[in-house]
Amino acid sequence: MEITQGIIKKLSEAGLKITPQRVAVMQTLCKLRMHPTAEELFAEVSKIIPGLSATTIYNTLDTFVEKGMIKRVKTDADVMRYDAITEHHHHLYCAVSDRMEDYFDNELDEMLSAYFERKQIKGFRISDIRLQLMGDFNERKQTQ
Template sequence: MNIHHKLKEKGLKITPQRLVVMEAIFQLNNHPSAENIIEYVKEKFPNISVATVYKVLDIFVEKGILKKVKTDKDVMRYEGYLERHHHLFCDETHQIKDFHNKELDAIIQNYFSKYKIKDFEIKDFQLNINGVFKAS
């Protein structure tokens, strides 16, 4: 489904600003910060307002088009990939990488299907994995 459809579906107007923010997210596909996105967007759209970018990001998160990823450095990051996945956090560089593993998901899922948490209904889970990236 393309972005035009997605906006329509969520009852949002299609504007050039929204399209370019979405483009930025997918081009800068390593969990960009608002600042990264603003920088990218200004190249194509020098007059866009910073507030507009924040508003677009906010409404996208609200409508489930994007997700926020928070780091322990306290800068908010955004991502457009919405399937269940986990994150690798580098202790040294603070880089974030996606980690996909259906097998592990199934193991955890399966565990929670047997072991219920008292007074809590699980909707979703993600694993934060801390460590360091090594050269291969």
């Protein structure tokens, strides 16, 4: 199969050993149009690799993320957070310091709603637009 070949190529390019588990995980990940959780992947990949261990799923996914072959959706240090501000706003987030701050920008909001008014997404009705601005807080000095 072409797909399998492509995966094998990707794996060896990343300097990883070609194991049935890794091939199956990557294959499944590519096949599943949605964004599966580790659990969902475990269930799915287990169909291909019977005695698969859940740990392998986590190991494999971590390795893939490390090598930049896949991405983790949502922030990296993933625990639920709470926000007292209920007005519409966005977030500045630094993955290194795991710090998150609010960002308000009316001009941006207007630009975005005008944009999506014009450009409809087929099959999806937007109710809220949330931006996560990844980056870092210039904590050492003020560059102003």
